[in-house]
Amino acid sequence: MRKTLILARKELAGYFISPVAYVIGALFLLVSGVWFFHKIFIPGNEASLRPLFEAMAYMMVFAVPLITMRLLSEELRSGTVETLMTAPITDTEVIMGKFIGVMGFYAVLLAGTIVFLALMYAYGQPDSGVAVMGYLGMVLLGSSFVSVGLFTSALTKHQLVAAMISVTILAIFAIGMQEMVAYAPSPWNELASHVNAMTYFKDFARGMFDTRGLVFFLSTTGLFLFLSVKTLESRRWR
Amino acid sequence: MIDVKNLTKWYGSVPAVDDISFHVEKGQIVGFLGPNGAGKSTTLKVLTCFHPPTSGTATVAGHDVLDESLQVRRKIGYMPEAVPFYPEMRVGEFLKFRASLRDLRGKQRKIAIEHVAKRCWLSEPENMMRRPIGQLSRGYKQRVGLAEVMLHNPEVLVLDEPTIGLDPAQIRAMRDLIRGLGDDHTVILSSHILAEVEQTCSRLIIIAAGKIAAEGTADELRRRVLGPSRLIVELKGADDGEFISSIKAISNVRSVEATAAGNWTRLTVQADTNADPRSEVFALASQKGWQMRELRREIGSLEDFFVQITYEQNVLAGERAVASA
């Protein structure tokens, strides 16, 4: 556990000296800001954060893979994986350390959007339940997205390839499934609704605590973290 | 300390190390010597638990590299050949991170970092610790790599080509440092440069085409190359026939050949293995009143031996390539 945290701290610190992370952070805040002032922060509009949360969730389909792509790919490319894996640290500790590190950066990104929340409170009476559940939903969605990104980063030493694979996977579950629910014949639409990340998230964004959503996000996180550990382990055998 | 038995490693369908066995005692400094692609790095990667062996076993300090990998990794300090780094990290940060991974903390960690920084010539210039590693020159990166390896004062150091990229003064300093480690550490290092390994290591293992071609101390290996000893003598003051018959009379001398070298006679004297009849030849020349301008014992060099092995390996590799074509 101690080593997991040491690694997490190193990863998190790495984001603060990485230009890529700054660009992604700035873009994310810019786009959510534009969205906020354009769609929500309008006199006479109902004071609801829901559209903002939904927009942020869709942005994460592209932002998370860009944040996670370097995690293991860069270690594989530069060869630092050799010094890392010959140190007394287990593969699980490596994966968990990286996961916690990115989640830390993700939390910093989310914290940046609290400005918008503050503005809403200053000029209106937004629903606090929506705010709390919305952020909880963002964290849950984030952890499952990050675990997918971490997994694809373990697959290849090419960062861009890793990012493209994870954007594809995330887009299938966040956007593709919604389309299937709407247009596919049964029983396919029925099946798709069970793995549709966005329906679960939208419940949170409406201020509801969705237990099935909680289970969905936590189990996908667990699954992809497990797959990441296995992928890292299998690298030794090549 | 290190025990390798019938170790074989294939990368997919490429054989890299082929059934090698060796043993390293505690406190020894062993040099792994061999041409490019011989399998040196691969062997070291198996020892450091980065790659599992395809077959055979390797144990370090009594722990198996497969079954007790964490214990092995705790006891080893490993510097890979390319010395990979996180370029954006600062030297001090990097050492702190690695020390933490080695369970050093607080004051203990601070002392360890100061200690290795001094030992690996990193305490000068003043701002060294605050520089990003990516901006350092090759040699300084190498020093950071070495400092990192010594942080936890490991029992076993595995260094893959530790002196590559260093300037001559640093090569010498590195050599002294490694030699100084030898008392309570076991060191295994690889190199292409024979002269260097010969000076640093108590034992050499020459590896070629994934097999051990020869092993022993430098002297033992040299004796194998030497064969019968040979003297080169240049004399004046008699004819060839007299030179030959007089020298042949010396015990231990097997044969003598004469060639002309201007108005001098150049004699090549073959003597028994390890015999050195130089003083007898000199005594003979002064007794007979011959002039002498050269008297030299030829020693086959380890370099020759090494090149010969390399050559044989290339021939083998060539044959394999032809066979598979």
Ligand SMILES: Nc1ncnc2c1ncn2[C@@H]1O[C@H](COP(=O)(O)OP(=O)(O)OP(=O)(O)O)[C@@H](O)[C@H]1O
């Ligand atoms: N990751 C890998 N995948 C496939 N083949 C490899 C890999 N690493 C090494 N090899 C092959 O294994 C053989 C031994 O390589 P190794 O790196 O152990 O040689 P070496 O003795 O360290 O050479 P050098 O002096 O050039 O460093 C070579 O034929 C090499 O091509």
Ligand SMILES: [Mg+2]
């Ligand atoms: Mg090598």
